[in-house]
Structure formats: C-alpha cells, structure tokens
Amino acid sequence: MTTRHRVSSSQGDNHSSVSAVSSAVDKPPSSGPVRRAIVFLIVISISCFVLYKSADCLNIVSGSSPSSSILSRIFPSFDSFQSLEIEEPKLEDVLRRAAMSDGTVILTTLNKAWADPGSVIDLFFESFGIGEGTSKLLNHLVIVALDDKAYSRCRELHKHCFNIETQGVDFSGEASFMTRSYLKMMWRRIDFLRSVLELGYSFVFTDADVMWFRNPFPRFYRYGDFQIACDHYLGRSTDLENRPNGGFSFVRSNNRTILFYKYWYASRMKYPGFHDQDVLNFIKKDHFIFHIGLRIRFLNTAYFGGLCEPSKDLNLVCTMHANCCFGMDSKLHDLRIMLQDWRDFMSLPLHLKKSSGFTWKVPQNCSLDSLRRYDSMDEEESEPPKGTQE
Secondary structure, eight states, X not given: OHHHHHHHTHHHHHHHHHHHHHHHHHSOOSSHHHHHHHHHHHHHHHHHHHHHHHSOHHHHHHTOHHHHHHHHHHSTTHHHHHHHHHOOOOHHHHXXXXXXXXXXXXXXXXXXXXXXXXXXXXXXXXXXXXXXXXXXXXXXXXXXXXXXXXXXXXXXXXXXXXXXXXXXXXXXXXXXXXXXXXXXXXXXXXXXXXXXHHTTOEEEEEOTTXXXXXXXXXXXXXXXXXXXXXXXXXXXXXXXXXXXXXXXXXXXXXXXXHHHHHHHHHTTTTSTTOXXXXXXXXXXXXXXHXXXXXXXXXXXXXXXXXXXXOOSOTTTOOEEEOOSOOSHXXXXXXXXXXXXXXXXXXXXXXXXXXXXXXXXXXOSSSOOGGGGGGTTOOOOOOOOOSOOOO
8 A cells, every 4th residue: 555655656756856866966075986976876766766666566576577577678687696596406416416326216295284393204304213224315315395385394404305396286285185285296296206217217205104114125126117005915016906005116217117107197187086096096907007018016014014004013114104094183193103112112122022022002093994995805925025126
C-alpha cells in the first residue's frame, strides 16, 4: 500500500529530486575531486530513481524477467553476477566426487519433513555411526534434496549434496502414503535414478528410514542387474512372486537397466494413480523385461529386513527399513527403539550374540497389516546369496 502511494506521487518526488540536484550543483564544493564525486553520486541517484519509476516495483522485488531485462541493459554484467549467485554443483560433479573406485554411489532423497533436527535424517546418520564397518560408507553417500530447506540442512550435515527442486511442485511437507504429493515424489525419484544410470554410475538407493547396521555390499548378488529389497520374501531370489520394496535397491549401470528405468517410468501412464512399487509389480513379468535380458534379484529379508518382515538374526542383518509404517511419530518411535536394540545387541559378549536369540523389540507403533494376506502362504527355506561383490 505504501509503495503504491509513493509511485502515485512521483511528480512531486521528481520535482523534489530536481530541486535537490540544483541546490547541490549551485553550492560550490571545496575542491575539484569532491565536486566530481558529488555530481557522480547525484547522477547515480537520478538513474536509480528513473529505473524505479520505469519498472514495476513488485517485479524488481521478486526478480521477475522485466526488471532483470532492464538491469541487464543498464548493467551488462548483471546476468553473470546473477548466474554465479544461483549456480549449484552439477550432478555429474557430485557423483564423481562421491563414487567408489568401481563407479558406485549410495543415494538417498530428502525433503524438509525428514530433514528437521531430530527427524529421520539424524537417525539415518546415527545408524552409520554405530553400525559395523558402515561409517566409511558415508564418503560415498549423496543426499538428493527435494526442496531448498532440505538442501540447506544437507549442507550442514554432509559434503555430498545435490538439489533437484522441481519447478511448481512442493515436496517439503510430509507426503502421506498414496497422496498426490507422494506419487509425484516417487516418480520424480525413478526419473532421477534413470539419469544417474545414464551418466554411467551404479548405485545403492536407500530411503533415509533404512538403518545401516553392516556393509551390505558382500550380500549383493554378483550377476544381478537390478536387486531390490522385499516387504515379503518367499525364499528364492529369482522368484517374481516376491513382494519388492523400492526403498532399498542396488542397480548396476548398463544398457539393460537404463532401458528398464525408462520403461518403468513410462509405465506410470499405463497405470495412473499407482506408485512406483505397484507398477514394478505389474511390469516385472512383462515380455519387455525378458526381451532386454534384465537380471532381477530379490534381496533376502534375513539380511535386508524391515518392519514388514524383520530380520530374525541380528548376526546377519545389514539393513532394517521402517516400512509398513504410517505417520511420522510412529516411524520415529520405532526407529529409535530399533537403534537401541542394535546398541544392546552390540554390547553383548560374543558368545551371547551367537546363542542368546536376541530379537528386535519392533514393530510397536508401526503396522504390519500389509502382511496379513500372506499368513496362509507357505514359505520355502531361505538360502543366503552365494555371490559377493569384490
């Protein structure tokens, strides 16, 4: 309101400005250099005033294109300063700095809801700190921020951060399961992972609510292109009836996986309203998957467990996922208990670790409803993977 009043009375302001110039010029300065300095400042003041009148005040404040254009014409270097101010690291540079010797990176995504102090990301880092041989893996972790606040928090916590804020989409809030924001976030993630593969980098993708207790690489299959954790594991790594969970996967960069991620992302149009995990279940038996020769392996919940199907032996577990869990409070509650369970287990003498039958005290506040449909199904004896990654 004040701004509009100032613009509408511009004629009076202009008269005052001219009077001020006349007064200042008529008053003889004490020396030549001082006079030139005063005249220079007056000319700059008048130029700024004219610029202010010629451009919409609101556009100047918001940095929209009309005012940027005017500034660029008057000050040719304005564009270069502007680009320097907003320039962020390129994805390929971030990946290169974080990659292992074989070109593998660890990726997680983060939004403001999970980035707040005391929230999921802090527990995620805590698990790396108390896990066996996991702290060194943080050197290869890239946090992909979905909004500016998450990116800012990442910069406080970690050295490898990348911002993929999506124009016109706000991913900062807690995205409840299957809401429109949740679906957009999940599909944005699939498209981003495809771009990582196209740059030649293999990756372990992990949700930030996956706790890392041991180095998982020795448990990955040697010849699998696309390896994914499960909500429910039926006993064989090649059984397409396993129920995958997109919150943890290991994917090797090659032509097969690039084509697969493109097909997966495009399939969202065929199955509108479904999230990436459901669509994966729909397409995993498609002829296209067999045609490209994609080698899919499902990860044993004995090593890669979750609240849907907890790992039974803490001597084997690598990761535990807070899946089958709805609501931030419930998730944080059970994650904190999970971390304490691990500390309690690690404090046991070696002989008790092997013989005590120590088990998780979770889930508590989280729901296992999604597993009830499997209660009547017989499970085959699970066998550990025979291949390891060197």
